[in-house]
Amino acid sequence: xxxxxxxxxxxxxxxxxxxxxxxxxxxxxxxxxxxxxxxxxxxxxxxxxxxxxxxxxxxxxxxxxxxxxxxxxxxxxxxxxxxxxxxxxxxxxxxxxxxxxxxxxxxxxxxxxxxxxxxxxxxxxxxxxxxxxxxxxxxxxxxxxxxxxxxxxxxxxxxxxxxxxxxxxxxxxxxxxxxxxxxxxxxxxxxxxxxxxxxxxxxxxxxxxxxxxxxxxxxxxxxxxxxxxxxxxxxxxxxxxxxxxxxxxxxxxxxxxxxxxxxxxxxxxxxxxxxxxxxxxxxxxxxxxxxxxxxxxxxxxxxxxxxxxxxxxxxxxxxxxxxxxxxxxxxxxxxxxxxxxxxxxxxxxxxxxxxxxxxxxxxxxxxxxxxxxxxxxxxxxxxxxxxxxxxxxxxxxxxxxxxxxxxxxxxxxxxxxxxxxxxxxxxxxxxxxxxxxxxxxxxxxxxxxxxxxxxxxxxxxxxxxxxxxxxxxxxxxxxxxxxxxxxxxxxxxxxxxxxxxxxxxxxxxxxxxxxxxxxxx
Amino acid sequence: xxxxxxxxxxxxxxxxxxxxxxxxxxxxxxxxxxxxxxxxxxxxxxxxxxxxxxxxxxxxxxxxxxxxxxxxxxxxxxxxxxxxxxxxxxxxxxxxxxxxxxxxxxxxxxxxxxxxxxxxxxxxxxxxxxxxxxxxxxxxxxxxxxxxxxxxxxxxxxxxxxxxxxxxxxxxxxxxxxxxxxx
Numbered sequence: 001x002x003x004x005x006x007x008x009x010x011x012x013x014x015x016x017x018x019x020x021x022x023x024x025x026x027x028x029x030x031x032x033x034x035x036x037x038x039x040x041x042x043x044x045x046x047x048x049x050x051x052x053x054x055x056x057x058x059x060x061x062x063x064x065x066x067x068x069x070x071x072x073x074x075x076x077x078x079x080x081x082x083x084x085x086x087x088x089x090x091x092x093x094x095x096x097x098x099x100x101x102x103x104x105x106x107x108x109x110x111x112x113x114x115x116x117x118x119x120x121x122x123x124x125x126x127x128x129x130x131x132x133x134x135x136x137x138x139x140x141x142x143x144x145x146x147x148x149x150x151x152x153x154x155x156x157x158x159x160x161x162x163x164x165x166x167x168x169x170x171x172x173x174x175x176x177x178x179x180x181x182x183x184x185x186x187x188x189x190x191x192x193x194x195x196x197x198x199x200x201x202x203x204x205x206x207x208x209x210x211x212x213x214x215x216x217x218x219x220x221x222x223x224x225x226x227x228x229x230x231x232x233x234x235x236x237x238x239x240x241x242x243x244x245x246x247x248x249x250x251x252x253x254x255x256x257x258x259x260x261x262x263x264x265x266x267x268x269x270x271x272x273x274x275x276x277x278x279x280x281x282x283x284x285x286x287x288x289x290x291x292x293x294x295x296x297x298x299x300x301x302x303x304x305x306x307x308x309x310x311x312x313x314x315x316x317x318x319x320x321x322x323x324x325x326x327x328x329x330x331x332x333x334x335x336x337x338x339x340x341x342x343x344x345x346x347x348x349x350x351x352x353x354x355x356x357x358x359x360x361x362x363x364x365x366x367x368x369x370x371x372x373x374x375x376x377x378x379x380x381x382x383x384x385x386x387x388x389x390x391x392x393x394x395x396x397x398x399x400x401x402x403x404x405x406x407x408x409x410x411x412x413x414x415x416x417x418x419x420x421x422x423x424x425x426x427x428x429x430x431x432x433x434x435x436x437x438x439x440x441x442x443x444x445x446x447x448x449x450x451x452x453x454x455x456x457x458x459x460x461x462x463x464x465x466x467x468x469x470x471x472x473x474x475x476x477x478x479x480x481x482x483x484x485x486x487x488x489x490x491x492x493x494x495x496x497x498x499x500x501x502x503x504x505x506x507x508x509x510x511x512x513x514x515x516x517x518x519x520x521x
Numbered sequence: 522x523x524x525x526x527x528x529x530x531x532x533x534x535x536x537x538x539x540x541x542x543x544x545x546x547x548x549x550x551x552x553x554x555x556x557x558x559x560x561x562x563x564x565x566x567x568x569x570x571x572x573x574x575x576x577x578x579x580x581x582x583x584x585x586x587x588x589x590x591x592x593x594x595x596x597x598x599x600x601x602x603x604x605x606x607x608x609x610x611x612x613x614x615x616x617x618x619x620x621x622x623x624x625x626x627x628x629x630x631x632x633x634x635x636x637x638x639x640x641x642x643x644x645x646x647x648x649x650x651x652x653x654x655x656x657x658x659x660x661x662x663x664x665x666x667x668x669x670x671x672x673x674x675x676x677x678x679x680x681x682x683x684x685x686x687x688x689x690x691x692x693x694x695x696x697x698x699x700x701x702x703x704x
Contacts, residue, residue, distance in 0.1 A: 319671070442672030445640040453637060463646070463672020470674070483641060490643045491626045 004067035004078070010108050011129030012056070012063050017104060019055020023048045068127055070141060075115065077125050089115055089125050091146040095294055095319055097139040099287040101132070106285060111135040115142070116319075139289070143274055170272025173342050174331045181264060184333035185257030187306040191248070193255045269330050271345050276316070278330060290328055294318045295346050296465045297436035299327060300339060304430050314339045316346065317436075317467035327467060348435055351423045357414040361457035364473030369406035373399040415471045417482060420489070422462065424471045434469050436462060438489040441469075446479045462486070552620030552631055558661040559619075559682025563612035565657060571604040621680050623691065626698065628668065630680050642678050644698040646670050651677075652688045664688040668695070 031044025058081075066079040074090045096116035105111065110129040130138065176184065265282035275291035297317040306312075312334060315327040331339055343350050351357075376399035384392035405428075412428040422441070425433045443463035452458055458479045462469040474482065578600035585591045614634060622629040629641045651667040658664055665681040666688045683691065 442646040442670040443640055443642045443675040443678065445638055445675055447639070448637045450635045461674045463642075463670055463675045465671040466673060468674055487627060487641055487643060490645060 004069045006067055007063065007127055008110055008129050008131045008134065009063065010110055010131070012060050013108065014104060014110070014129060015059025015062065016052070016056040019052050019059065022055055023051035026051050070138070070145075073145075075125065075142070077127065087125055091142060094142060094146060095291070096289055097142050098289065099132075099135050099139065101285050103283040105129065106283075111287075113138055143289075147274075170270040170274075170277065172268055173271045173276070173345060174267075174269040174334060174338060176264060176267040176333065178261075180333065181261055181267070182257055184264065184311075185260035186253055187303060187309075187311065187333070188256035188260045189249075189252045190255045190259065191252050192259075193251060264332055267332070269342070276330060276346070278328065288328065290316055290318060290330075292346055295348075296440050297434060297467060297469065298343055298346065298348050299467070300433040300435075302430045302432070306333070307430050310335055312336060312339060314342055317464060319466045343435075348437070349418070349421060350435070351416060351425075351433070355416045355418065355423065357416045357423075357425075358474075358478060360410060360413045360415075360473030361455070361475045362410070363455040364452070364457045365406060365410040367451055367455060368410075368473075369403045372402040372406055376402060413473065415474065415482075417485060422469075422482075422486065424469065426472075434467075436464055436469055438486050440465070441486055441490065444483040444486055446476075446483060448476075550622055552622050552629075555616065555619055555621070555682035556661075556663050556684040556687070558663050558684075560612050560616040562657055562661045562663060562682070563615055564608060567608050567612055571608060574600060575604060616682075619682065621683075623694075628678075628680070628691075628695070630678055640675055640678050642668050642670060642675070644695050646672075647695060647699055650692050650695055652692050654685065658685075666691055 027044045027048030030047040031040045033040075061081050062079075065081050065084075066077070068078075069076040071088075074088045075094075076086060076088045078084060078086045094115050096114075098114045098116065099111040100114065101111045109132050111132050113127040113130055113135045115125040127138075262282050264280050267280040268278070270277045275289055275294075277287070277289045279285065279287045295316045295318050299315045299317060300312055301315070302312045313329060314331040314334065315329045317327045331342055340350055376395045380392045380395040380399065383395055409428045412431055413426050415422070415424040417423075417438075420438055422436050422438055423433065425431055441462045442465060445461040445463075446458045447461060448458045456476050457473050458476050460471045460474050460479050460482055462471075471482075575597075578597045582594070582597040585596060586593060618634050618637070619632045621631065626645065627641050627643045629639070631637070631639045648669045648671055650669070651665075653665045653667065654663075662685050663682050664685040665679055666683055667677050667679045669677045
């Protein structure tokens with residue numbers, strides 16, 4: 001196993017396919033610039049063929065020159081055609097091994113293997129294109145190596161260790177069938193398709209002779225249609241408007257469903273001895289593993305409408321992240337009853353009846369209400385003076401609305417502290433909850449603006465690895481107490497060994513929470 | 522459970538008594554002031570940043586004199602006065618607003634005039650430590666100690682204006698603490 005290996009040769013094909021894509025533009029440019037009729041076409045084809053050939057050659061050389069070695073303590077990847085790069089990642093630093101396959105790759109039975117180290121950005125090692133079997137094998141191997149290292153210091157009471165160590169197939173904790181997926185899609189209403197259409201329109205404008213942005217063209221068309229519409233009578237007009245609205249809703253809903261199905265098809269979350277494993281996707285299938293002890297916190301989110309129907313989402317905050325710097329979603333669309341067991345398995349307690357919630361400072365509520373209403377009030381003055389009478393009621397009404405919304409929202413802004421965790425909840429239309437283990441916080445900051453200092457409240461920022469956690473409007477004395485208790489928890493536990501040597505982490509961090517949770521339930 | 526009870530108890534106490542004003546001498550203990558040279562360094566820095574403004578004001582002054590728009594000194598005078606006031610006042614207030622507190626297992630950094638921030642970093646959470654010295658810092662014999670943590674917020678907590686030997690000493694203290702906990 002320790003000799004240098006190459007990635008799958010079929011990967012060269014994907015590189016070649018990519019070069020075809022890249023060849024289209026220069027080929028078209030060559031063809032058009034030399035005149036499309038006659039010789040131009042042949043020149044274009046020749047340029048395209050040359051581009052494809054060069055791309056394929058580069059892809060082949062790149063494949064020849066990339067080797068990886070599964071060493072005793074690390075994975076080494078050597079790559080580069082002219083300048084060689086050798087990168088080594090110790091097993092203990094690998095947070096996550098994820099497998100990803102786009103449609104073409106799946107057709108060829110290949111996967112991209114990514115070793116996430118939490119180094120951020122493009123610093124992670126990726127092996128582009130192993131066969132699916134090799135990818136699985138490599139992942140199993142990396143995990144075994146990593147756990148062998150950890151095993152030396154392993155706690156015998158650790159359930160993760162006592163469980164069947166080689167068993168990769170865990171229990172399914174959460175899965176979404178097609179029915180659930182469609183329901184989810186209905187709530188993912190999106191008009192993004194119109195942005196795409198706008199882009200297409202621009203493209204049409206550039207490529208064809210139709211000047212899309214010519215106002216006269218549209219005015220002429222609209223007048224033509226307008227007279228037609230006007231002749232229909234009021235009922236038909238209303239019906240037309242209604243039909244347009246319904247069309248908009250249908251398009252938005254279909255877009256939502258399609259996007260959701262593409263992203264979350266056959267969503268399964270399994271819990272094995274190694275941690276959580278999430279597989280999803282229709283065309284691009286991703287397979288991510290999240291070790292339990294790496295989970296720093298939970299975020300339970302929801303949406304404006306889906307909240308009314310009792311749907312929520314659960315994400316794990318950790319150093320490894322989904323695309324676009326988002327936390328790993330482990331249950332995108334679930335009931336609270338389904339989320340609770342996942343949270344429990346991750347070693348977190350959800351807030352319950354016994355949770356002693358603390359509200360934000362009423363002074364902060366007043367200040368925030370005043371601050372939010374002030375722009376509307378200011379706008380009301382010139383409106384009252386200049387605009388037709390009665391119109392000033394509009395900004396005034398908005399001001400009242402802002403005050404009302406703030407007063408109501410305050411009821412939902414709260415936080416709590418218990419023996420091991422910090423909870424915060426905010427938002428009244430779509431409440432969002434953040435839960436973090438006190439032990440896994442990295443710093444505590446009490447921040448105060450000038451107004452907050454005058455009125456004696458503060459925002460508490462908790463340093464969470466992989467996410468942000470801030471509690472606004474905490475009375476200063478409470479903020480100090482919150483900070484003191486969090487710091488006491490950290491100081492009382494010999495944590496830095498867990499943090500400094502990640503392989504030791506499961507011993508205390510997650511496990512204490514886990515067993516405490518077991519006791520509680 | 523115990524912790525919560527304490528929290529409750531203290532909470533009622535606070536409601537009974539008025540909230541303490543935000544001050545550097547709070548219940549969390551006395552803050553250590555930074556090296557006096559830090560105030561001088563801040564003053565030099567403020568002066569340097571005021572120079573472009575002064576030059577701009579002089580240019581405007583010259584233009585307006587040629588055009589005869591305004592009486593002499595109507596632009597440069599106020600700008601000079603404001604700059605002087607800032608150079609005299611601001612560094613001292615900023616210096617007074619800053620402070621730190623080195624505990625047995627944590628470092629507390631307080632800063633900010635209008636927007637105050639009061640950060641505590643436990644040594645056990647420190648990933649690595651920097652001691653930086655710019656040219657100006659070197660002249661005044663001071664240094665900046667930066668603690669890096671793994672949290673997204675406060676990924677690096679900087680404490681400027683320490684005496685250079687003290688900064689190095691603090692770095693050693695914190696590092697020793699990390700090593701001891703790691704073993």
